[in-house]
Amino acid sequence: MTAHAPPGWPAAVPPPGVDGWRDRAVPWLLDQCPADFRGYASWRRHPQALSWVAVQQVDAQLAGMRQAYRQVRVALGDTLEPEALREVMADLEAEGVRLRATARSVHLVHEAMQGTTFVPRL
Numbered sequence: 001m002t003a004h005a006p007p008g009w010p011a012a013v014p015p016p017g018v019d020g021w022r023d024r025a026v027p028w029l030l031d032q033c034p035a036d037f038r039g040y041a042s043w044r045r046h047p048q049a050l051s052w053v054a055v056q057q058v059d060a061q062l063a064g065m066r067q068a069y070r071q072v073r074v075a076l077g078d079t080l081e082p083e084a085l086r087e088v089m090a091d092l093e094a095e096g097v098r099l100r101a102t103a104r105s106v107h108l109v110h111e112a113m114q115g116t117t118f119v120p121r122l
Contacts, residue, residue: 016112
């Protein structure tokens with residue numbers, strides 16, 4: 001069977017099963033985490049642990065963005081002009097969409113690091 005990348009798999013990472021896919025996944029996973037995470041050597045040595053940490057980070061960012069979207073009108077409604085508030089809400093929504101896609105990708109890489117084999121669907 002050939003290597004298969006499921007929908008949502010990050011374009012920068014070869015499909016699981018391709019030689020060197022884990023090595024290519026590490027920098028991509030680090031890109032999804034705060035920059036300071038690059039200073040921890042253990043996560044480079046243990047990609048499965050890095051993938052778990054990346055899941056935690058991205059899920060927390062997504063939760064934070066959702067919370068910000070829910071609260072922005074109350075928190076900033078009295079201090080921003082209506083057009084500015086609409087712009088901020090649109091940006092929060094766009095970032096939420098981006099983070100949701102990133103979360104899907106990070107979860108898939110983590111599953112692959114744990115040994116999940118993805119099979120193409122007909």
